[in-house]
Amino acid sequence: MMTTVVEPAESIISTDGDSVYENRTENEGDRVALTADSREGASECLSPSSSQGRVWTKMDLIVLPVMTTMFFLSSLDRSNIGNARVAGFQEQLGITDEQFSFALTITIIPYSFVNFPTNALQKLLGPRLLLPSMVVLWGAVCAFQGLIKDYPGLLTCRFFLGLFEGGLLPGIVLYLSSFYPKRRLQLRISMLLSAVSLASAFSGLLAAAIVKMDGVSGKPGWAWLFIMEGTFTVLFGFAAFFLVPDAPTSAPFFTEAEKDLIKRALHEDGIILVGEEDKDYTWTELWRAFVQPHVILIALCGFFNGATVSGLAYFLPSIVAGLGYAGAEAQLMSVPPFAVTAVLSIASSFLADRYARRGIAIVSFAIVAAIGLSVFLASYVNVVRYASLFLLVPGSFCIAPPLGAWMSNNTAPTIRRATALALLSTMSNLGSIASAWILGALSAPPRYTTATAVLLAFQFGIIACAAGNILWLSSENAKREGQRGLPGAAAQGNDSIWYTYVL
Incomplete structure (x- = not known):
């Protein structure tokens, strides 16, 4: 049974079996597969409420x-x-x-x-x-x-x-x-x-x-x-x-659990694209x-x-x-x-x-x-x-x-x-x-x-x-919000209907 949960970080997370997929704001068709075990392992070491602030503070210091x-x-x-x-x-x-x-x-x-x-x-x-x-x-x-x-x-x-x-x-x-x-x-x-x-x-x-x-x-x-x-x-x-x-993730002094949290946060926010390669984004x-x-x-x-x-x-x-x-x-x-x-x-x-x-x-x-x-x-x-x-x-x-x-x-x-x-x-x-x-x-x-x-x-x-x-x-x-329930071709980057602009 597939369930869909809308999260506040402008992402949609769908769970199906042992995998978690994120439909990020970058591209609705571009999905990140994260194993449930990976997410659970990170959460065992880092509680959501306290870990975020600690990780980004450490990043600030570095x-x-x-x-x-x-x-x-x-x-x-x-x-x-x-x-x-x-x-x-x-x-x-x-x-x-x-x-x-x-x-x-x-x-x-x-x-x-x-x-x-x-x-x-x-x-x-x-x-x-x-x-x-x-x-x-x-x-x-x-x-x-x-x-x-x-x-x-x-x-x-x-x-x-x-x-x-x-x-x-x-x-x-x-x-x-x-x-x-x-x-x-x-x-x-x-x-x-x-x-x-x-x-x-x-x-x-x-x-x-x-x-x-x-x-x-x-x-x-x-x-x-x-x-x-x-x-x-x-x-x-x-x-x-x-x-x-x-x-x-190459910055020193981060644990593996902290690196997972950083990667997940950047993926969810559309900062890091999965498999992003320069050849995919040419002069156009x-x-x-x-x-x-x-x-x-x-x-x-x-x-x-x-x-x-x-x-x-x-x-x-x-x-x-x-x-x-x-x-x-x-x-x-x-x-x-x-x-x-x-x-x-x-x-x-x-x-x-x-x-x-x-x-x-x-x-x-x-x-x-x-x-x-x-x-x-x-x-x-x-x-x-x-x-x-x-x-x-x-x-x-x-x-x-x-x-x-x-x-x-x-x-x-x-x-x-x-x-x-x-x-x-x-x-x-x-x-x-x-x-x-x-x-x-x-x-x-x-x-x-x-x-x-x-x-x-x-x-x-x-x-x-x-x-x-x-x-x-x-x-x-507002236009994109109305288009998300309609079928259509997926666009890349901030042209995607799943990309929400910051005002």
Whole structure:
């Protein structure tokens, strides 16, 4: 006698004799056979209520510190040019504002388009080899920036910095999306992306300390800023070769019962496909990501948010300096908004994971950022304008985690997910190119009127795209719910009628 039980993890489990089959959200026809003895053996060692939390906490301790440190160093090494600028870097090299903006653009161009090949390369080489190699290479380039003597040298370093760093974020998000179920992913992405906030906050503190080395060995303080931070990155990159597991079940310190629980959780959530092979998902599967409405809408949100986040990462020390603070004080006063951001990002992601609501989080934070930009644009009082940063910075930076989780949650199989995440990163980086010119050359400090107005319009773009995506995904879920009782051809990945989109 066959019985069917509908479980809350968006899967259907059918029991027949000694076998258990899961009709996962990935593909109704793609089934995993698990023997009853295997499930019973795992349950003997791990009670459902206590084991889940313990296993994922252990996974966090193995994976998150390394990934977060990588991204922290990436953010620090890419944006420390803003701190170097406040320390006299631009004046000593004789660089104009237009040349500075072009140097940032040179960084972002390879950073934007290397995502697709690096995600493919990660599939070929494995994350354990690729990700640490990238860390070592960009760390060396960052350190070399402390040795440059002219503008062409700066352009060369910034190009290779973008080339070696570019694939890191989509690579890490792809990596994490293969380790965690959907409703546990955004919190982990938030912890990862909080590294951007912490790096932006910490960079001010670190820069204030390192630039005091001005004159040591005949080098200016800004040169030591690049050298010290780049050298530490190289050392960590070599250590990471021994710290990064290639797959969740190859991570150390897990028992066999815990590995079974991990595999089952990822199967049930459609993260791991049974017998998934690259030949099954060819170029057709890759290009499919570019024509899906929800992928396009999330990518547009990424462009608008990338422009805001990148502009703040590069220019906040200069913005703060325009509010009446100078030198080390400007570096330090850029810290508090980012510290608030890190806490708020993790707290909001916990709630978004718990209730599986990404779109509402994005819309809410875009509204907060819009209010901050409106206050900054309207006020002429420096204290009020500085206070507006406590709305603008958290509102902007807290959008990135739900964007990454939303894209990952709603694209499958793996090659489509990898392509969609690379597209999101590319669009975010194209936004960074726009912000480099809007804030750097086309909008005069200290008011940055044109830039503020443009970024304010971008927040309304985020709200419109996110709200439209919620409506589209809701419509698709309702349509698929009605089709599940009807005969029809099975589709793969998130095209399947058994795949439920996360709102």
